[in-house]
Amino acid sequence: MSESQSFSPTLIEARRLVKHYPIFGGVMLKPVAAVKALDDVSLSIDRGETLGLVGESGCGKTTFGRAILRLEEPTSGEVYFEGRNILGYSAAQIRLLRRRMQIIFQDPFSSLNPRKTIAQIVGQPLRIHGVTRRAEREARVARLLEVVGLRPEHLRRYPHQFSGGQRQRIGVARALALNPDLIVCDEAVSALDVSIQAQVINLLMDLQAEFKLTYLFISHDLSVVEHVSDRVAVMYLGKLVELAPSPALYQHPFHPYTQALLSALPLPDPRLKRRHAILRGDVPSPIDPPPGCRFHTRCPHVQDVCRRQEPLLREITPRHTAACHFAGQIQPPAAGDAKAG
Amino acid sequence: MTVEAVLGSPEIRHPLLEQLSQLWRNKTAVAGLVIVILFIGAALLAPWISPHDPIETSLYDQLQPPAWAEGGSTRHILGTDDLGRDILSRIIWGARVSLLVAVVSVSLAFVVGTLIGSLAGYYKGTLDNVTMRVMDIILSFPYILLAIVVVAYLGPNLRNAMIAIGITYVPRFARIVRGSVLEESEKDYVLAARSIGAGNLRIVFLEILPNCLGPLIVQTTLSFASAVLDAAALSFLGLGAQPPTPEWGAMIAHSRSLILRASWVMTFPGIAILLAVLGFNLLGDGLRDALDPRLRD
Numbered sequence: 001m002s003e004s005q006s007f008s009p010t011l012i013e014a015r016r017l018v019k020h021y022p023i024f025g026g027v028m029l030k031p032v033a034a035v036k037a038l039d040d041v042s043l044s045i046d047r048g049e050t051l052g053l054v055g056e057s058g059c060g061k062t063t064f065g066r067a068i069l070r071l072e073e074p075t076s077g078e079v080y081f082e083g084r085n086i087l088g089y090s091a092a093q094i095r096l097l098r099r100r101m102q103i104i105f106q107d108p109f110s111s112l113n114p115r116k117t118i119a120q121i122v123g124q125p126l127r128i129h130g131v132t133r134r135a136e137r138e139a140r141v142a143r144l145l146e147v148v149g150l151r152p153e154h155l156r157r158y159p160h161q162f163s164g165g166q167r168q169r170i171g172v173a174r175a176l177a178l179n180p181d182l183i184v185c186d187e188a189v190s191a192l193d194v195s196i197q198a199q200v201i202n203l204l205m206d207l208q209a210e211f212k213l214t215y216l217f218i219s220h221d222l223s224v225v226e227h228v229s230d231r232v233a234v235m236y237l238g239k240l241v242e243l244a245p246s247p248a249l250y251q252h253p254f255h256p257y258t259q260a261l262l263s264a265l266p267l268p269d270p271r272l273k274r275r276h277a278i279l280r281g282d283v284p285s286p287i288d289p290p291p292g293c294r295f296h297t298r299c300p301h302v303q304d305v306c307r308r309q310e311p312l313l314r315e316i317t318p319r320h321t322a323a324c325h326f327a328g329q330i331q332p333p334a335a336g337d338a339k340a341g
Numbered sequence: 342m343t344v345e346a347v348l349g350s351p352e353i354r355h356p357l358l359e360q361l362s363q364l365w366r367n368k369t370a371v372a373g374l375v376i377v378i379l380f381i382g383a384a385l386l387a388p389w390i391s392p393h394d395p396i397e398t399s400l401y402d403q404l405q406p407p408a409w410a411e412g413g414s415t416r417h418i419l420g421t422d423d424l425g426r427d428i429l430s431r432i433i434w435g436a437r438v439s440l441l442v443a444v445v446s447v448s449l450a451f452v453v454g455t456l457i458g459s460l461a462g463y464y465k466g467t468l469d470n471v472t473m474r475v476m477d478i479i480l481s482f483p484y485i486l487l488a489i490v491v492v493a494y495l496g497p498n499l500r501n502a503m504i505a506i507g508i509t510y511v512p513r514f515a516r517i518v519r520g521s522v523l524e525e526s527e528k529d530y531v532l533a534a535r536s537i538g539a540g541n542l543r544i545v546f547l548e549i550l551p552n553c554l555g556p557l558i559v560q561t562t563l564s565f566a567s568a569v570l571d572a573a574a575l576s577f578l579g580l581g582a583q584p585p586t587p588e589w590g591a592m593i594a595h596s597r598s599l600i601l602r603a604s605w606v607m608t609f610p611g612i613a614i615l616l617a618v619l620g621f622n623l624l625g626d627g628l629r630d631a632l633d634p635r636l637r638d
Contacts, residue, residue, distance in 0.1 A: 114552065129537075
């Protein structure tokens with residue numbers, strides 16, 4: 001589309017993105033507090049790249065995905081798509097932009113309208129964006145179904161006649177309909193069986209190669225993210241805590257939170273033993289996050305400075321950034337994986 | 342192509358039709374459906390099936406008892422009233438009036454209520470608060486009292502009775518639709534529609550509303566029952582159909598003074614009202630069971 005911008009490797013960039021959900025209370029229903037779902041997150045995604053975004057439930061990863069698509073209005077910050085700040089876009093401009101960025105949802109049962117046929121669901125983006133002739137739409141929908149591995153006779157069926165994996169493929173076909181550049185996969189495979197997960201992930205990776213897609217892959221499943229991502233970002237309580245190319249992050253995590261997450265991964269070899277860095281306590285409330293480092297309440301390496309001063313993201317090794325005062329100095333507890341027997 | 346071949350395949354049906362097919366298993370609902378069909382059939386076919394002119398008076402046939410009673414004749418199966426009009430014919434033509442009132446008033450309430458409810462449920466906030474408080478105000482009056490006030494203001498005739506009943510039924514539609522829309526608008530398919538660039542109105546009316554049809558159909562059917570009843574009540578009070586229009590409520594009102602002398606004049610219109618209301622209620626309950634499992638008792 002816009003040739004002039006295609007020189008820059010960055011497709012989309014969020015700068016200091018903040019999303020607070022106000023909580024209303026009192027007699028006059030004034031905002032009394034806010035859930036800080038997203039607090040000052042800056043992240044960019046390159047063309048053709050898959051950026052994994054991981055974190056616990058409620059850490060803000062879904063909010064981030066929706067905010068950069070403008071499905072949620074951020075409280076402050078900027079989002080640049082091909083160098084242009086899309087937060088200033090009018091409703092009409094945003095609608096045009098929708099062709100270029102799409103989303104795949106977690107729940108394949110609520111993301112498809114139960115009262116519509118597959119032809120209507122997958123054809124709707126085309127219809128909204130000007131493909132008015134029904135025959136042409138259906139031909140394109142049939143092609144899309146083929147691309148995601150469904151048969152053309154599925155066109156007239158309703159969503160409840162499909163399995164979870166098939167429904168997710170329909171979601172993928174809908175996202176592909178407008179030939180987008182960016183697809184946000186919001187826990188796109190989390191609701192599926194493991195064997196189906198693999199199918200859908202392979203489909204997504206094949207499509208990426210075929211259509212030169214850029215993915216923001218949001219998931220809480222670290223092994224899936226490792227498999228698909230070029231780079232991985234870790235979020236905790238609305239903050240970005242670590243960002244690195246996938247191999248670096250999985251082999252040398254710097255942030256103690258990332259270290260704890262990785263040590264919780266099950267190992268496929270039952271003879272392997274390792275010490276888990278078990279996190280104590282719950283995630284603090286995002287309404288009233290802890291001062292200083294947000295992770296200090298659960299961090300095994302906590303020091304005084306962590307309680308007072310918020311650590312900033314800094315580059316520890318090239319392209320590997322982490323937000324920890326002691327990044328690079330503390331070792332993951334799983335350092336000495338020992339074979340038993 | 343194969344696409345065409347599958348079109349006629351019976352396994353692929355709209356989900357709503359699939360749910361509706363459960364209605365056949367429910368005997369009371371089928372009974373209700375039969376009564377409703379009889380009622381609608383009588384209303385539509387009145388000019389052809391009624392044995393006499395409903396408003397033609399006959400001084401020779403005053404207060405004839407029904408055919409099976411002593412002194413009755415098969416000429417007037419349900420007897421005649423004090424002006425010699427055939428009661429069966431008046432009841433058949435009365436079905437026409439009741440159906441007309443029910444269709445017009447419920448349609449009015451359906452359209453206005455659905456519009457208010459869906460916009461309130463989708464946009465929430467101030468619009469929701471203001472419209473729903475207005476609905477609460479309307480609901481806080483007894484239906485019939487409110488209808489009487491409206492008719493008294495507009496003037497007593499059938500058209501105004503329909504408007505009055507329609508207005509009093511708006512809140513129930515608005516509330517049901519609002520509730521369903523609130524629930525549906527949280528689902529991901531709504532976000533999906535937005536993400537492909539659908540506008541708000543398209544989302545409300547083409548994405549969300551089709552998913553709220555179940556409760557709406559139930560409410561519509563049940564409202565038909567109360568509309569028939571309320572139309573009869575207004576006409577009984579002289580605020581609806583005016584003489585000599587054959588209307589069930591008006592027929593009862595007209596024959597009140599005859600109850601001891603000629604009880605049939607009042608009884609048969611009463612039974613007609615009872616059956617029509619019962620039929621719509623049974624059908625409505627059956628639809629509720631088929632379409633909206635959550636509402637089951």
